[in-house]
Amino acid sequence: MNIYAKKQRWKMALAAAALLIVLASFWYTNNLVERISRDEKLKAEVWAQAVQKRAKLIKVTNRIFNEIKSEERKKAELVAEAFKQLNQYDNSSDINFVLKVLQENTTVPVILVNDNGEITSRNLDSLKSQDTVYLRQELNLMKAKYEPVVINYYRKFNSYLYYNDSKVFTDLQLIFEDLIKSFKEVSVNTAEVQVIFTDASKRHVIEHSDKFDTAKINTPEKLRATLLELAQANQPIPIDLGQGETNYIFYAESDLLTKLKFYPYVQFGVIGLFLLIAYILFSTARKAEQDQVWVGMSKETAHQLGTPLSSLMAWNEHLLSQGVDEAIVNEMQQDVKRLNTITDRFSKIGSQPTLVLENVNEVLFEAIDYLKKRTSKNVAYTLNLPEERIQAHLSKPLFEWVIENLCKNAVDAMEGKGTLNITLTGIPEGLIIDITDSGKGIHKSKFTTVFEPGFTTKNRGWGLGLSLCKRIIEIYHKGKIYVLNSEPNKGTTFRIKLDRN
16 A cells, blocks of 8 residues: 555645635635726726816816906906097097996996096995095005006096906906815825826926825935836826916825735735644644654564564574574574564664664675575675775664665565665765665655655555665664665665764
8 A cells, every 4th residue: 555645646636726725816816906906097087087177177267267357458448448538538529438438347446547646446445445545555456466558648648547357357266266276185185096296397296195105205306206106007197277287197006906916925925834834833743743653663563572582582492402403493593683683673763772883894794694695696786895994873783774674675676686786985074875776766756755654666565664764864873865866777876874973
């Protein structure tokens, strides 16, 4: 039963399910962002259209005011001409028409000043107009606002007609100014959008919304960069207020939409971090559980082997005393000794073993010599040992177990026929042992997974041999064991690295 293969299938199934969940979540969130973005853009466009229509209304109103102002100027000039005709009265003049013109001017305030400085007024406050100080103040205001209409009534003698806006025009002007002010308030005080309202040159800010960070526009360089950034995100809206220039409105996306765009990444970052922590915790718990299983199984195995092993040793002594062939008894003693070694191994793997300085050359020689006699004669063993003596701190029973497992796996991979090379090399920091076979090889994707518990390519077996080797070398001896290289149908090389200390 290939436990590892089943575990891999479960992992792939769970990974596929997680990927589908992630893709579905991203798809839904992106659709939501796109819908909100479209709605927000539509609102901005509707708002911009409303602003433009309001601006058009202001433009039309401004044109009407200019026409009214022009008409009042013409009316003032007509009044001046009436005064002139009245002063130059002769029989050819229609005195009734002149008087009618003067009488019908009930809206435009006028002040007539002759060469002697005498003042005549019309359409001013009837009570205050009796006060000369009031008349002088109104005259100064009229002089500051409009050029007077000159009335030449006799040769070099002139009178001057000063005028001001009518009360109706003044009231309309106030309404127009309120309309301009309210337009600016509408253009910058929106609930969802950050707005900058600039002049035609785009160098000066007329107004900006309260939500906008003033630090971004407090210098010409920052203002230029901010407007460029906003223009790249959204096309600025041109606004013609009818005052001879086109202003511009720059706006940004709402904070809600901006945050929502980054929400999936933050969400999956948090979920990923949670899953990573959960995986580490579960892996640690699983490893601790596996360690407890290893310890329990090893101790129980050593305990179970102890009783029959003692009995076998006693029977071996009995057979020797009965005169049984000594060669047979010696061979049985070798097997009993082997069982004793196995029992010792299981007792040591259940707890932290004691490492003793050993001659690695001799350990390898004894292990390979034992295997040669108990494996196929079609396997050619080659043991390459250096001339110098290499020592390392080992648990000899456990280390021999590793060598035996690696060699037995190599023989199985070669199906009982091929070459098996074992090479010991000394390096400054320690030693290297390479075990190379001529078997069917291991796929590169399996270089790491071969050491997982349950991984096996055999029809029978638990897939614990290489996992046990990794535990002995890396946990008990603080070394490294890994697949150095492998090619299909050419063989595999396992490497063991140990420190001298």
